[in-house]
Amino acid sequence: MIRALVTKDITLFFRNQFFAIVSVLGLVAYAAVYFLMPKTVDDTLTIGIYPPEIPAVFLEETADSGIVFVPKDSEEALRAGMSAQDNEYNVAFLFPEGWVRTLALSHALDQDVTILFTSDFPDELKEAYVVILEELSYTLSGQTINISATEEVVGQDLAGDPLAARERMVPLLAMIVLMVETMGLASLIASEVEEHTLQAVLTTPVRIGHLFLSKGITGVTLAFVQSALLVAVIGGLRQAPLLILAALLLGSILVTAVAFLIGSSSKDLLSVMAWAVPVLIVLAIPTFGIVFPGATTVWTRIIPTYYLVDTLHKVVNFGAGWADVWQNLLILLGFSAGFTALGILALRRKYR
């Protein structure tokens, strides 16, 4: 009986042209967005330099700290490195001949040093390169400062192996799939309530509990299968697949419960959107904190989806295991159970 109801619901879901198109095209589009984004991050400042007089030891030292000097044999070669064809660097330092020796001996240069910027280089970033050049000249002229810094890294140190923007997108893409499914299921429930087809079904041996179960299975299946499929396609299941799938399953239960609540308060697609848009924006907020680090603060932890996206982020991008995220999953389970109870209550009232 429940299988028949689930089959009916899934058929009805895909009969809605809007959600059918959004679901199928969406999966392809989200995967395309992911694969079109760069998979690496330019983590260094690359600067052309002529004449090539900086000592090799110093070059190695600066390269370790993220500033890579590319020595060139002539001014022409230095400028060629900035051309659209070569595109080796956007900034170059042009020194007078014998500048390192002069700095070391007389602690100052009497000739100008030129910083070359490509014309499309952002103005707001130029000051940093002026400061780098000044600091380079201080160091090579032997001027020191008597301050040392003790560095404490907060969180996992990804120096030299930073996360690409697309890796940060994984929780967001999974959330988008879940959110679209929320709207689809809410729309399905709203239309069934409004068209009184549910009352018709209840005149058969089907009990109201069967209805909730079938709707729940439909919602969770649609949300879970699509989000898991997307995460698998973009390579998110490479690490701890069971853990990721468990998190997505709990997230699917959560959004299905939210869909129950929205569906019970709406009467058509437009009113579903009117309710769903603000609710889903709130649910999506925790993903912004991952895509744009620092954009959100600790208050986002009151939003249930925080525990889903945080788990996905930690597992996919930092290789976290069950021991690291079990608390997240437990809280997510609690939220999912709470929202499911609320959703069933709301639907039960609507059916009466």
Place this chain on the structure above:
Amino acid sequence: MNLKRIITLFWRDFRQGARGFLFIFSIVTPIVVSLILSLVFGTIFSGKPRLGIVDEGGSELARRAHALSSVIVKDYDSKQALIDAAGRGAIDVGMLLPATFDQDVRANTETEIVVYVWGESLVKDRAIIVTVISRTLRAMLGQAVPINIVTETVGTAESIPWQERLLPLVVLLAVFVGGFLVPATSLVEERQRRTLTAVSTTPATLGEVFAAKGLLGVLLSTLTGLIILAMNSAFGTRPALLLLTLVLAAAMATLIGLILGAVNKDINALFATVKSMGILLYAPAILYMFPNIPKWIGYLFPTYYAISPIIAISRDNAVLADVALELGVLLALIAVLIGVLALLSNRLKLREL
């Protein structure tokens, strides 16, 4: 066409629509998108490293750091707040300056400070912050810069900030979301509720119904477009020409909306169509984001002739002669859309009556 009936129908649509979700959505969405883009590309995507400071003794270093344009400097009240900020990526590096910091630096005594580094921060951002702090300390100590620096620009490529590149998308959103969604949904809803059939029993014609809905769409679309241009300080030097272009773009959006409303049977089908053709509508705006893509590709999309003159007038201070050709094509497209709508109107009339 009876103007009085059109105005009556317009007011009816306006009163019903103004309380509706889509009406508010079409005004609020572009505004929210514009605000988010300003936030995202103004600070988060500025490319500048972020330095956090806890200044326990009113240090000159903190004051000087705030004057730097190469880093974003944020103040924190406590060590814990600084560590929290570094933990969630609000800053790349956090620095705790003790109360005696300036005294120690000036006395040239061995001074040690603790810096908190966000683990996910880029190495180059850490390098810039360390360099900037070091340079600022040298300035505090009065160390003279041993070189004189001049700058030179190489090449002719133009640097277009991302906020500017995204303006066409936000303007298109503003003009098209309100311009076509409101008339299209209003028409589809009327067909679903059979109120269009009811109206057709009155002296009002289907053309007048379309005109009333079109007027509402054009007004809403123009208003939202103006709000977005005002928010982005992009009125240019020819406001009258800009307004005329916006009205024409709004007319195009509204006609597309009315055509979609006439061909789609229900809201679900309408939204499916809107979703499917989204890329065609917004493609010219996407091309603006990537100046390296050949400009001629934009000519293939009808909405190019709506957005291109708006951006030329608002951003590049273009005059009528500069955009005359594009406006001519836009007018021709509007004429074609009116023709298509007239044909559909006849078909719809036969079906509704």
